[in-house]
Amino acid sequence: MNRYIKKIIHEVYEQRTDPLCAYIYDLEGIEQHVRNMVKTMPKQTNLFYAIKANPDKRIIQALLPYVKGFEVASIGELKKVRDVSKSIPILFGGPGKKDYELEMAMKENVFYIHVESLLELRKLIMLAKKRDKHMHILLRMNIRTKTLPKTNISMGGRPSQFGIDEQLMEEALSILKERENTHVHLKGFHFHSLSNNMQAALHVDMIHHYLQKVEQWKNAYGLTINVINAGGGFGVSYDATTRFDWPLFTSLLAQSEAVQNLGDTQLFFEPGRFIVADYGYYVAEVIDIKMSVECCFAVIRGGTHHNRLPASWGHNHPFAVLPLERWQYPFARPEVKQSKVTVVGELCTPRDQLHENAEVDSLRVGDVLIFEKSGAYCWTISHHDFLGHPHPNFYYIMEGNYYEANNYSIEQYNG
Known part of the structure; x- marks a missing residue:
């Protein structure tokens, strides 16, 4: 304490x-914690704060010098970040985005939109063309896997309202290639499969699984990928359970051949709870x-x-x-x-x-x-x-x- x-x-x-x-x-404690987190991260990685964990503007302001940007899941959250900074990169995720939210994301120069469905993708293409605004997107993917760590809350690897099922990948790419799309550009993929995982080694295994998937898609569809967003899900213990070991996690990442071979592709993380809890x-x-x-x-x-x-x-x-x-x-x-x-x-x-x-x-x-x-x-x-x-x-x-x-x-x- x-x-x-x-x-x-x-x-x-x-x-x-x-x-x-x-x-x-304790804003001082948050700042020191994030400084320590960033210090151990491999050079190919970037840290964002998912403000859904706590969108207090004073916390956002305290984190501003230390994180790459912020992840938001509503226009309300987007406005809170923009009240603090007009230029900090913002990732905009979450299901059920309305037209006015997508238009506000364009107006506020969101860095990447996490597209959660084929309908959302079609709406964004229409709205971006109408506003003559070029937008960069990450497709949020719900991948089929039995290797995800087990936690109290899982959002991927099963039927879910989050993301696009893996078997719909070709349809999503076909939509992006349609003649009507002149303004929406695929820059990578977003994954967020679970919440509150306590096991650092298994978290690295999960990220390796993401990287393997992306490599398969790159080869299969001839894609150029700038960003892989591996989400958050880093655990905080509310009992005697050992908390997530961030130094072990980042050291295993640094040793990973898959991470070392990312080249110019950036690996994003967007924890919330782990930063402020x-x-x-x-x-x-x-x-x-x-x-x-x-x-x-x-x-x-x-x-x-x-x-x-x-x-x-x-x-x-x-x-x-x-x-x-x-x-x-x-x-x-x-x-x-x-x-x-x-x-x-x-x-x-x-x-x-x-x-x-x-x-x-x-x-x-x-x-x-x-x-x-x-x-x-x-x-x-x-x-x-x-x-x-x-x-x-x-x-x-x-x-x-x-x-x-x-x-x-x-x-x-x-x-």
Whole structure:
């Protein structure tokens, strides 16, 4: 845990009378992490940040000097990147792109569009010609394989709404060669077959499989390929499982003959979760501790409307207890010791649960729970306005200080 986290919580706690509920993002930690990632990458590779993991503009701005660009999956995300930089390369992916999204992608000079279907390809050809705008594309391919690593979420190698099935390759290339296409140019392929893979060696094997496929297609169809986008899917552990070993991954890539033989072809990676997950903290004060049928529940100010990831993934989210001493009531402060506690939120649903049967040494009403690894897919996938509870506060660590940012106003605190 960042050494500032507890200090920030104590200082903010002293300034408030209402129960504490906040996100804290360690921008310095994110920057250092990405610098270390890029440092070990082979020269043929480039790092993009998939902002779906966390599209906070301050995170995008912090990453701007260190990544090749950003991957977006909607016009909303595209606008957030362009609000930060008018020129940084953008990759635009995702199924179901509408005409206005494709036109906006052209207007905002998207680097590559990941084409997800034959219909999308035909629409883009029509719109690009109409606007007299030349566009570079990567075909997102759903390849048939039994060699993909096994993870909780897989998007390829099976029936999927993502990408173009491998057997439709010839039809896609035929569309690109039609006389009507004068403005859309194939530059490579995009693959994103899984999410949250923990095994570095298997990830390299999967990339080798991608490279072999592309080599087969190049030879079969006489293609010139500038880019192979191998997607993301690098795992983050929310329990005792060993996290993805990035240094091992990049060292195996550097030793790979297939990667060394890429020549001028660039290999892209677009992780999201792996870049930001470990550098966000969701902080929530314990409002009540209650027993029900021999089970102990800790009710927090907050819940899955702020941090939906544990409910979405069905996992127990890791947290630490920070004891705080304020207690303004004339009656005894509820407390449990050496107990199992299920952490739940303030919503009127039994699914509002962040951790089941957590072992705690001591926990009191008024103490704060710090949910670690809350930098990715926590706030942004949550149903923020369900039941109308107030949003959390947001704090950012940068240059030895921390800042509060709410409703686009920023107040600086001494760190």
